[in-house]
Amino acid sequence: MASNDGVEQLPQLSAAPAGSPGSSIDEKAELKGVQKRLSSDSSLDIKEKLDDKAEDPYAHDEVVYVRGEPVISSGADVSRFLVDTRDDGDPAITFRSIVIGTIFAGLGAALYQIYLFKPVQVTVSTVFLLLIIWSVGIFWAKYFPKASWVEGTRFAWLAPTLRFINPGEFRIKEHVIASLVASTAAGGSSAVNNFAVQRLYYGTNVQALTAILATFSTACFGYGLVGLLRPLTVYPSEMVYWSNLPAVNIFQSLHFDSATNHQRLKVFWSAFTGMFIWEIFPAYIFPLLNGINIICLATQHVPSAAQDVVTNLFGGTDGNEGLGFASLSLDWQYITSTFVSLPLAQQANSWIGYAVCYIAIMGIYYSDAWNSKSFPMLSTSLFDQNGTRYNQHAVFGSTFTLNQTALEEVGLPALTGSNAWANLCANLSIGGLIAHCVLFWGPYVWDSFKQAYNGTQPDPHWQIVRKNYKEVPYYWYIGLLVLSFFAGLIVVLKGETTLPWWSYIIALILGAFVAPFSNLLFARLGNGIATNQLMKMVAGAVNPGKPVANLYFSMWSHDVIATSINLAGDLKLGQYLKIPPRAMFATQVWGTILGAIVNYVVMVSVVDAQREILLDPRGTNIWSGQVPQSLNSAAVTWSLAKQLYGPHGPYIWIPLGLVFGLIPTAIQWAIAKRWPVIGGVRVESVILPVIYMYSAWMSAGTNSPIWSCIIVGLVSQLWLRRYYPGWFKKYNYIVGGAFDGGSQTMIFILSFAVFGASGVPKPFPAWAGNPAQGNVDYCNGNGALD
Template identity: 75%
Template sequence: MTYDIPCVNLGSDEKASLLSKEPVITSGEDVSRYLVDTRDDHDPALTFRSLFLGTIFAGLGAALCQIYLFKPVQVTVSTVFLLLLIYSVGMAWAKFLPRGSLVEGTRFAPLKPILDFVNPGEFRIKEHVIASLVASTASGGSTAVMNFAVQRLYYDTNVEATTAILATFSTACFGYGLVGLLRPLTVYPSEMVYWVNLPTVSIFQALHFDSHANARRVKLFWSAFTSMFCYEVIPSYIFPLLNGVNVICLATQRVSPKAQDVITNLFGGTDGNEGLGLLSLSFDWQYITSSYMSLPLIQQANSWIGFVFCYGIVMAIYYSNAWNSLAFPMLSTSLFSSNGSIYDQAAVFGSTGLLNETALGEVGLPALTGSNAWTNLVANLAIGGLIAHAILFWGPYVVQSFKQARTKTQPDPHWQASAIMNRDYKEVPWYWYLGLLLLAFVSGLIVVLKGQTTLPWWSYITALLLGAFVTPFSTLLYARMGNGVATQQLMKMVAGAINPGRPVANLYFSMWSHDVVGTSIGLAGDLKVGQYLKIPPRAMFVTQVWGTILAVMVSIVDSQRTVLKDPIGTDVWSGQYVQSLNSAAITWSLAKQLYGPHGPYIWVPLSLLFGMVPTVLQWFVAKRWPRLGALRTESIILPLIYQYSAGMTSGTTSPTTSIVLVGLASQLWLRRYHPGWFRQYNYILGGALDGGAQVMIFILSFAVFGASGQPRPFPAWWGNPAEGNVDYCNGNGALG
């Protein structure tokens, strides 16, 4: 039996703004009604083919994720990249492998069930979604994997395979268990969009729903994909200057060294940790990405405010010598001694990861760069602001969502279609998710008691409870705005307070608290994709549980060990992420000395409370003045502004201006003035550009960038200078 869920007629809705009879997509309700088709063909989802393809490409996606974690700009693996490869292989599988119909009426007829099992026929949308979500779940990354990298790089500890497997499984599955229990709040409602997933949803429907309009979308997709695939080799390998063309840097080659230092710090940004990249234009799509083609304009506007603050505040911190900043590079996530040398943490903590008080007295306390201290401070501001904003501004929505779930009155058309679908496909009962939580808890407890974590069992339980508390707040922000706030600082702060002198324990505490939050957000977004595309709930459950245990670690940690430990890095590789994890773990393990009443960074923990105060004041203002001119008062998302005010404090910063311009072109010009084109092609185009760039980067990483061994740099020329910074901001003495 099938059920047709028709799309809502545009003429019957008075809520959406119309331009040339096309709806202007502004809200989650608009997305559900006009952007994503409610069609459901009731085709098979969980098959041998879908799980096999998902498993194979999970390894590829996880490997690519690890590559990007060691890049100077943190970029997530595009699901589009994975779904395209899966689509190509799936279509070939359906076409060329034998099917059961070939042996009907022959002596090989007993083989028909086996052939149908291996090749169930046409490769349709639900099989494609299942395989892609298995792969993308595994490619989402895990703090557990990065913890193992930190232990290998800084403590010469090779984590045992059992510890690695159980720790990764525990964090991922605990997060997924939380997601399942929170579905009525974080998945079902229309406003829970998960904006960055819209290109993926659009491409799935374009590839599998046969219509004249979709044929044009598919043509645009493959044209853009091929063009970007061919182009990406130019800025990423042949002509890296294109990643950060800055007129100020090019025009000031003959100024004094002192002036050049300032210019580099403010305008340089193509090399890792070079500068803030003000007014640089990037033409390298691997770093621009389509994220700002998906994020709502309200989120982008808040991020722009944060960017402006970042330029001014970081320069002010450095040149005012706050936190002794002038003794260190302006941008770096490494730890330093007070004289500016790299901190000798091996002498203080050794390979055991436990504090040696005598050695600490001899070596002294570690120091952060001013920009890194600011990053830690605003991270806590953002967490405090997020909790206050979610409670005060979104509290009524939370209550309403659970009421609608209980009474089955959720108005979202895709949830309604899923509710009808559930007459054929059973929902996942809540106790499945509870059982997953218990299994994850036991797995983690085994790691704590038997593994190389130095984490007490009671601290492990505290970490899980803290992660479970923060998860709903972070998921709400991410689902509504398309971007969350970093929670590592809160987790490490608590870990430092209850596990002093134990940096490795701090790493694992953060993993079982922060990683639970991150995993929950990613898996909730996948559940939303499943709701949009009508995947049977129990098939989604199996898909995501299977995907969480497939992540792998690749060889970059060993092959690029020297670069990853370097406080600056290169324009190709950077250890900023593992450095920041290690730096935070070390400093918070010395919380009393560094963050206590007499410590140099006392304002970092206090900022957690101070972050709530402006949001509370904003709420009172919003009660009195819901609008300030054309602006809704609640549209000011202070935690996002805090987060982005540290947006350029590490890595390559030159893409920022281009990212803003792409967002303006997509979400302001196209969405408002060409809504028909935006609705049909915007997300398809963004996904195609991401896919083309990431396919090429994957090839280049192993072919020439040294991901598996010896790098093969392109010959030097003026677009790829052999000396100095790639963007010719060559004066920064701090860069050596």
């Protein structure tokens, strides 16, 4: 189906209707052949698929079938063919589901916080959580005391209590509720990152109550916005939240029993077990497997100047080592199932961004733009002009406010060239995001609200939920917004934020304005745009000379957006699995509160145990402070906005990027109106804000997994989806989710057992696959291969 909606955006790979401008001659011939085979096929299930169109709200849409299976190309295809519409009406919130969810909320939130201090940030897989919860739920149902044990005995009076504790079979909605409590907590809050920054760079130990109130405020304000925006960001079919599909697929496979599902479960547990065992090798025993680079291995004895170039371009296994060009990673914890979930259109746009990133960062560094050669090529830290770490305490002191005299003595801070480029690309992305949503998706937004108001939204899953369950009234969400507002106001007035109350209100308004744009892009393409840069710019304008105030301004404005995306994705998962909306509301609020508490506790533990590594501009291949470093750098530099980003500042082009990001998208829209297809490619399939974002994707962290991610995306979203749609539908998300679950289970164990998350690390003995000195991938000539 040729789509104008931005989900399936590569016409040469899409299921375009025969004869449409976006379909190739080969596709037309293939479609005719498939249709001819279908017309003579007596298979009952294929006929049923065709007959169902009589009552299908999407019956007018053309669908390509390969080997009797539909090619999943759009959100409508996901709703029709990938996700089962079955609803058994089983209970959702039970004592068992809440207890299990609460227990594993702690595990999920702990994992999330641990990964924030890793050289590559990955989200905690919902699949990882749901599988553990499923195992515990099955055990609970089978072995905990049951009402049937006492019925007809003198202990029959205990039956209601036992039925309350153990209601019998562990069914899908209980499972989903428990998993969503855990995954909501595991969604985390970047608010806790601000407390880490204060602990590392300002010597301020934020009190636990202050941290929990602030996290609750930002998370629940974002949730309140999601509730008001449901008709736009959750209900429609094209709001897929693609990264949720592995979890949806596995939930239904575990609970909707059939011979096919039995085979899928067998595949799942085989993949889970295999990855669980495998992950110990690249993560601990044999870390070279995270970045195998032939160029690095073959250039052990080149001159030092050439070695530096090789390391900068080809190295990438250690944190901030290099760009990882042509490296292959076999470490799934960094690849993740994201790339078996994201639409190929989104991934293809990201590949363009990767190509630009290699050229731009190498060009900036070796041309010495922004004085780049005086600093590491990759880092998010702040530096003096001579390349040493910037003494920000001397400039801002214990009051966290600019001392102009000290600034004149110490001098202005400097960004690495890669960090400056990342900030510029972030602004380009934000400008492009707003322009793309308004120009390309504006009519869709209006139609979505009209459909919700009239009750005509065609998504079959929404129709079932709407018919069977009570919706959450809008005033519930408005009440949550009010509670969140006052919780944040208490923190502003009583905590060590240095943020004025009026600035707090501006932050919330700014976040509420940007949230719909970010949700639209994330829901349709599976990946969003980092809008934090805009918040930092505005923070610098309204709170000059106050880096800590800027941290909190950015927290309340940006966290509203980040949490709204996470919670909207959970609402969509609930819609796919027919969870009563009011149960979803209670589940997400409870998970948010639990996550706030656990995130804070784990942050304190890791920061105290690994303080020196987190302050190091480079870090290690296990721990990295790049996230708090980046937040602190932005807070400090934007508090000096006039000096650094003003008309005579060294980084004037960074704020101007916001405007420059708007213009190309406006030109693209004008071209698309006149020439929708150019050279066989739909003009609107080029998503400029995504390209901008990935143009700085490798500016920090571990970059060796990039090429492996591309390969996984091609195998899944091109080869399997297009040529083996039956296998894709049955196993693609199952295997991806199993790999996530296996790898993240092992990483959780290793983090506390040997990586030092709560104490002293226990490194694996040095050998060729785990060199004691230099970079793990040998991109600095370790000499260990002599």
